[in-house]
């Protein structure tokens with residue numbers, strides 16, 4: 048009996064070890080991402096998406112690393128091509144890929160958080176977000192062979208990604224409610240980084256850099272902590288309940 052328990056323990060430990068999550072702080076280095084500005088007295092302070100995504104992703108990492116194998120595509124301010132980010136997913140054999148971004152719009156009133164999973168769609172508003180997030184990979188074009196790859200990847204990942212998006216977004220909805228942020232919901236989006244990663248995943252947009260009120264909020268350590276906790280909680284619940292790896296939570 049004791050031996051069986053030891054074997055079970057080893058199997059369970061191995062399962063927890065074996066499940067890995069790759070966190071991807073959007074942009075980096077020369078690729079600054081979206082730009083936000085805030086008036087501080089008479090001066091205007093400029094903020095870059097690449098820094099905010101790194102700050103928030105690091106906090107998600109710190110929480111999740113206590114439970115699963117977790118990696119980050121970058122831990123410092125450096126540019127990493129989307130292909131390289133995706134290659135890392137293969138290298139560590141990631142089970143999930145979560146890319147964290149901050150949105151931007153010409154309309155300074157645009158606001159709210161949203162969660163994307165990889166799928167084809169015909170939504171024009173989503174096309175604008177794709178243009179922003181896919182911009183850093185200008186050379187990337189989808190040729191006929193890649194169309195086949197696209198269908199294969201979507202077919203292989205879409206159901207899992209949708210499930211994951213529900214777990215993560217329902218936690219984020221609590222943060223949106225607490226901070227009176229607009230909940231823009233879960234949407235299909237065509238993001239190269241998700242396509243190239245070839246595994247179930249999400250791209251989440253925390254809020255809008257272009258909205259001063261929202262930018263101010265996103266810069267506060269308290270909001271960042273709550274947001275990171277919600278993402279980590281959503282991923283953990285998904286792994287516990289869907290993948291079936293049970294972990295005591297926080």
Ligand SMILES: [Zn+2]
Pocket residue numbers: 073074080081096148149179180
């Ligand atoms: Zn971005």
